[in-house]
Amino acid sequence: AQTVTQSQPEMSVQEAETVTLSCTYDTSENNYYLFWYKQPPSRQMILVIRQEAYKQQNATENRFSVNFQKAAKSFSLKISDSQLGDTAMYFCAFMKRLGVIQGAQKLVFGQGTRLTINP
Amino acid sequence: DTEVTQTPKHLVMGMTNKKSLKCEQHMGHRAMYWYKQKAKKPPELMFVYSYEKLSINESVPSRFSPECPNSSLLNLHLHALQPEDSALYLCASSQALADTGELFFGEGSRLTVL
Numbered sequence: 001a002q003t004v005t006q007s008q009p010e011m012s013v014q015e016a017e018t019v020t021l022s023c024t025y026d027t028s029e030n031n032y033y034l035f036w037y038k039q040p041p042s043r044q045m046i047l048v049i050r051q052e053a054y055k056q057q058n059a060t061e062n063r064f065s066v067n068f069q070k071a072a073k074s075f076s077l078k079i080s081d082s083q084l085g086d087t088a089m090y091f092c093a094f095m096k097r098l099g100v101i102q103g104a105q106k107l108v109f110g111q112g113t114r115l116t117i118n119p
Numbered sequence: 120d121t122e123v124t125q126t127p128k129h130l131v132m133g134m135t136n137k138k139s140l141k142c143e144q145h146m147g148h149r150a151m152y153w154y155k156q157k158a159k160k161p162p163e164l165m166f167v168y169s170y171e172k173l174s175i176n177e178s179v180p181s182r183f184s185p186e187c188p189n190s191s192l193l194n195l196h197l198h199a200l201q202p203e204d205s206a207l208y209l210c211a212s213s214q215a216l217a218d219t220g221e222l223f224f225g226e227g228s229r230l231t232v233l
Contacts, residue, residue, distance in 0.1 A: 109161035
């Protein structure tokens with residue numbers, strides 16, 4: 001079974017600093033997707049960044065980048081120049097396809113890291 | 120339109136009540152999901168609908184009854200709930216058979232069972 005582990009329940013940094021959130025996962029699959037989702041206090045979960053396992057290049061989205069180490073099954077998120085609006089719960093997630101016929105998928109989430117950006 | 124809309128945002132119900140949660144999306148997604156999220160915990164998958172058919176039921180008690188009337192709507196009917204069912208219920212949708220793997224979430228319905 002796939003599992004996702006986030007070892008940092010809470011983190012706190014000053015505005016403009018760089019912060020890295022850790023995530024490890026376990027799977028026997030070779031092709032899969034990994035995600036970081038952000039859930040601000042207003043509750044709506046939004047996608048921050050996505051990594052396809054067959055791509056060796058690390059994904060980047062503006063101030064957000066990942067360090068994807070497939071062999072080590074590690075998928076950390078780096079936030080550069082952190083902003084107050086980055087304060088949120090961050091979930092690392094593994095996507096498991098539920099079969100071509102079914103045409104759907106299942107996200108397996110880690111326990112989350114509560115990130116606070118202080119002014 | 121990249122929104123998933125959930126109503127109501129807040130719901131308080133007694134253990135003998137019958138209520139429904141509603142979810143709507145107009146992105147043409149053919150996979151829709153219900154997740155349950157307790158405070159400070161990750162979302163837990165409850166149901167998956169693919170092409171309006173129930174694909175996955177993650178051993179959810181029968182007091183939760185999902186319904187997908189059409190490709191844009193997803194309902195969750197609630198009956199005889201327990202206080203431990205109080206949680207944030209999230210609806211999500213995705214492109215079926217797509218490579219992006221992205222789920223789009225609604226803001227959730229905060230349910231309190233008295």
